[in-house]
Amino acid sequence: MKMSRVLSRRFAAFTLVEILVSMAVLVLLLTLILQIINGAATVTAMGNKSMDADAQARALLDRMDIDIAAMIRRQDVDYYLKGRPSDGSNKQTGNDQMAFYSEVPGYYPSTGSQSPISVVAYRLNSATYKMERLGIGLLWNGDPGTSSTNTAVAFLPVPLASPLPSPLPSPAPASWPTPAWPQAANPATSDSNYETFGPDVFRFEYYYVLKGQNASNPSILSDTPWDTRSPASHASVMGLRDVAGITVVIAVIDPKSRLLVSNSQLAALAGQMNDFSKTMAPGDLENQWQLAVNASGLPRAAASAIRIYGRTFYLNAATP
Helix, strand or coil, X not given: CHHHHHHHHHHHCCCHHHHHHHHHHHHHHHHHHXXXXXXXXXXXXXXXXXXXXXXXXXXXXXXXXXXXXCECCCCCECCECCCCCCCCCCCCCCCCCEEEEECCCCCCCCCCCCCCEEEEEEEEECCCCEEEEEEEEECCCCCCCCHHHCCCCCECCCCCCCCCCCCCCCCCCCCXXXXXXXXXHCCCCCCCCEEEEECCEEEEEEEEEECCCCCCCCCCEECCCCCCCCCCCCCCCCCCCCEEEEEEEEEEECHHHHCCCCHHHHHHXXXXXXXXXXXXXXXXXXXXXXXXXXXXXXXXXXXXXXXXXXXXXXXXXXXX
């Protein structure tokens, strides 16, 4: 009787091999669970980075949409845009700039009244590698003498920035006035009127979508704000008469990944991102930028967090 009880107790216990197998299975399960958790955390972190970049790009592009949609399009209004004047002196290699008059409220006049129009400028500050916006309120019939009044609307022959308007008015004035808003043409000048509008945007490029696409002239993308194709063969802005829209392409890195790279590294990458060429088809610029990012040599965590966005802003009818 005692012998049988001892044997039953012995058979009811786990052997050393069984315990070792159980522990191995438990370790394997814990390892798989940890891998799933780490994978989910990685996906969540990447998603958060993407949402941060998306939010910043959306805010910037939505603001540009408002400004460009209200652009004052008149033949007697000056613009500071790439590709003009016709001598090609404003090609804007690297990061681009633009400045124009728009029917959006600005920061002035300082009397507290809301301005009906503004001079609006966008630039990527070459010192900080941050996207900035200039918005200075004006009056339709303000003092046209100096920019210090912050009320002047500078129609021709007063140039918005530099270079001088093209075509030149006839007869030409005896002496050209100083550009009304020279800071709109300088990418690095510190100016309190500029505000950071894209702190993690490090590349900014734009080009024009022209009117009049047809079978013989299928290319509607241009690096000049007028139609040089035959039979149009224009050579001046003339209120952007030939432009149907402006396409903006930006590169954004999320704030957390920005900490992993220096301004010099971003500058090197931006230098490897091609300027727009009129031989490009829609989407080519974005694809070439992505290839530059993939071959940049930046830390993988930073390179994978860079997002490239493109949006076309179609212009409204010319301002009467």
